[in-house]
Amino acid sequence: MRELPFTTAVAVRAMNLQFLHPLTDDKKRAEVSVVVCATGHTSFTVTQEARNETGLVCATSEAVLVALDLAAGTARPLSKAERGYLTAHRPAPHS
Template sequence: MTTTPEVYSCDIQVRWGDSDRLGHVNNARVVEYMQEARSLFLTEGATSAGVTPRAVVVRKMDAEFLRPITDASGPVRVDVSVVRVGTSSFTLRHVVKDTAGNVCATGDAVLVSFDVRTETSRPLSDGERGILERYLPVTAPA
């Protein structure tokens, strides 16, 4: 049995310049919405836990665009949850929904904790791990 994890949610305003000639939000902008939500998730999570935010870099990101977002679709809601936590990396899932609650896009990002001095990966701190694990599904033993 898997318990339902916490999900971080935030609203992102659809800006006038985000749309293309067809009136749809450009896919690159949708990825930016995910980035903005991810940044808020990491910053607010660290602040709420009394942890100083530390550097992370995106190693890989996959996005799937399921339905168009238009000016009238916003603000969009972006849900962020944790899929996996490793030694120095973690995976976040982003779900972008329009004002009607329709899922418009999803994306997974693999992030690596980063030491800016040495420009190499570093292990996640206990504080970072604690924040991420609040949003990670837990599978109970059978």
């Protein structure tokens, strides 16, 4: 998933993070993948996976992000453009 084509303020509502293996700061690359797995009225859920240079999964997480109305300081509905972008970047369901 690339950068969003619009500006959106979000807050992390919930996050579950599992550290499975060490990721060290030894100048080796780590790859992080992000997948949108659910889209709601005011929020969306993403999963992340961090792999080391050998491809070993070192960490996984799931986060619920809520769209914010910064002026009001409250959650707001996702716009049509946001919902469309997030839905387009969800993986196809397994059959």
